Amino acid sequence: MDLSGETHSNDTDLAGRARLGDENAWELLMRAYQEPVFRFAYLLSGDPDDAEDIAQETFIRAYRALERFDLARPLRPWLLSICANLAHNKRRAVGRYLAALQRLLQAEPVAAASIEEKSSRRWQAQSLWHAVQKLSKNDQQVIYLRYFLEMSTEEVAQSMDIAQGTVKSRLHRALERLRAVVERDFPDLREAGWQGFEPEPQPVIKTRDPAERDR
Amino acid sequence: MNERPLDSWEARLQETARAFSYPATPEIARQVRQRLQAQRAVSPGRRKNFKTIAWALVILLVLSLGLLVVSPARAQLVKFIQVGLVRIFLNQPTPTPSPSPTPQATSTPVAGLAQATPSPTLPATLTPPALPPTATELQPGSLASIADLAGETTLEIARAGAGFPIKLPAYPPGLESPEHVFLMWMDAPVALLAWMQPDHPDQVRMSLQIFGPNAGFVNKWMPKTLQATQVNHHPAVWTSGPYMLQLRSGNYELVRMVTGNVLVWQEGEITYRLETSLPLEEAIKVAESLR
Numbered sequence: 001m002d003l004s005g006e007t008h009s010n011d012t013d014l015a016g017r018a019r020l021g022d023e024n025a026w027e028l029l030m031r032a033y034q035e036p037v038f039r040f041a042y043l044l045s046g047d048p049d050d051a052e053d054i055a056q057e058t059f060i061r062a063y064r065a066l067e068r069f070d071l072a073r074p075l076r077p078w079l080l081s082i083c084a085n086l087a088h089n090k091r092r093a094v095g096r097y098l099a100a101l102q103r104l105l106q107a108e109p110v111a112a113a114s115i116e117e118k119s120s121r122r123w124q125a126q127s128l129w130h131a132v133q134k135l136s137k138n139d140q141q142v143i144y145l146r147y148f149l150e151m152s153t154e155e156v157a158q159s160m161d162i163a164q165g166t167v168k169s170r171l172h173r174a175l176e177r178l179r180a181v182v183e184r185d186f187p188d189l190r191e192a193g194w195q196g197f198e199p200e201p202q203p204v205i206k207t208r209d210p211a212e213r214d215r
Numbered sequence: 216m217n218e219r220p221l222d223s224w225e226a227r228l229q230e231t232a233r234a235f236s237y238p239a240t241p242e243i244a245r246q247v248r249q250r251l252q253a254q255r256a257v258s259p260g261r262r263k264n265f266k267t268i269a270w271a272l273v274i275l276l277v278l279s280l281g282l283l284v285v286s287p288a289r290a291q292l293v294k295f296i297q298v299g300l301v302r303i304f305l306n307q308p309t310p311t312p313s314p315s316p317t318p319q320a321t322s323t324p325v326a327g328l329a330q331a332t333p334s335p336t337l338p339a340t341l342t343p344p345a346l347p348p349t350a351t352e353l354q355p356g357s358l359a360s361i362a363d364l365a366g367e368t369t370l371e372i373a374r375a376g377a378g379f380p381i382k383l384p385a386y387p388p389g390l391e392s393p394e395h396v397f398l399m400w401m402d403a404p405v406a407l408l409a410w411m412q413p414d415h416p417d418q419v420r421m422s423l424q425i426f427g428p429n430a431g432f433v434n435k436w437m438p439k440t441l442q443a444t445q446v447n448h449h450p451a452v453w454t455s456g457p458y459m460l461q462l463r464s465g466n467y468e469l470v471r472m473v474t475g476n477v478l479v480w481q482e483g484e485i486t487y488r489l490e491t492s493l494p495l496e497e498a499i500k501v502a503e504s505l506r
């Protein structure tokens with residue numbers, strides 16, 4: 001049963017009331033979306049404290065921009081687009097960046113992980129995240145929105161302010177680059193049985209050889 | 216045709232991403248609501264642009280200085296900027312007839328809090344007193360100034376006795392718990408946290424004073440530098456350079472010389488005063504990292 005229409009209708013009503021100063025309405029909206037916003041911020045920043053800051057700032061900016069927001073649009077993509085901008089623009093002191101990098105390096109899957117650990121979905125997901133973090137910001141964003149937050153291509157398009165066809169092509173290229181990263185830098189994922197890591201196939205060149213046809 | 220479909224790989228990716236473990240989502244909604252309410256409390260009605268406030272302060276300062284020059288009543292004119300419980304006086308007032316002395320605090324101090332030696336009752340004017348003969352001009356950041364303070368305790372006890380949250384900064388990275396924690400009584404509990412220099416354990420690296428809702432005013436006189444800024448979108452003041460610091464609670468007085476930089480801001484009913492040698496941008500990061 002598709003409740004997306006009903007959800008959107010509720011959001012429109014609450015956003016309209018929030019515009020008029022109804023704090024409770026805005027809080028209800030925030031509660032509905034604080035999890036995806038925080039999770040997206042965490043995926044982008046890699047730091048729970050930064051993610052919390054970004055998520056707070058996302059809702060504050062959204063509240064201030066509510067007057068200009070088209071209530072006919074869904075709220076979640078809009079919030080996530082604000083979140084992405086903040087995450088990308090968030091200035092980090094060198095120390096904080098290094099601290100985050102250090103945590104990332106320390107969290108890299110190590111060869112010493114047991115067979116059981118490597119086979120756990122949770123470990124694989126963590127390793128996958130580390131692999132995604134090696135991609136460009138745009139590649140990360142489209143992968144996180146589509147696969148980690150499980151948004152539809154339509155929602156991803158709205159969030160990134162691009163056409164749906166562009167989302168599909170960006171996803172395709174991002175996944176190709178991700179696959180290359182995994183194959184190059186994450187052998188443990190392959191060992192863990194993460195299927196699909198085969199050598200890149202040679203380009204398939206289809207020709208129509210008259211000699212073949214006539215045999 | 217030998218093509219490896221992307222779909223199976225993509226499906227595996229989706230399946231694995233679903234298993235990703237996130238940190239618990241904090242109470243973002245509540246935090247944001249509180250911040251928005253605090254902002255509205257600072258400027259009720261339509262929220263004002265902070266720059267407008269900062270310019271208003273500058274204009275007020277210029278007008279005040281002008282009045283000081285031309286007004287025959289300038290001896291009575293005392294202008295200050297107040298952030299929370301901290302008043303920063305922009306000029307040094309001349310003595311005025313003393314009204315009734317400030318009444319002694321009548322509230323019962325929390326058991327376990329250090330009681331400073333009661334000082335002679337001061338008149339309720341805003342005249343900065345001369346340095347008491349027993350007080351020494353303290354070197355900035357010296358341990359002696361910390362050791363002179365009463366009320367050293369543990370963080371746990373301070374948190375239990377303060378009656379307000381004692382937050383610690385998470386920045387700079389690697390910053391641990393403060394080496395010294397004080398809980399003082401100035402009509403209400405006031406916490407002081409001090410971090411010492413790693414290479415010079417007798418020197419203060421950074422100190423954070425946390426004033427609860429009912430603590431006495433903290434007066435600062437004529438800092439060399441005064442700059443309006445923000446901490447977590449709350450108005451804040453940044454001062455630098457030496458200035459006289461007086462704490463007035465009615466039954467507790469401390470006079471010290473503080474050089475270096477001080478960031479003062481208020482969040483809700485709590486006033487924070489961060490003393491550090493870091494530049495403003497870094498000090499703001501420290502302030503905004505309180506957890």
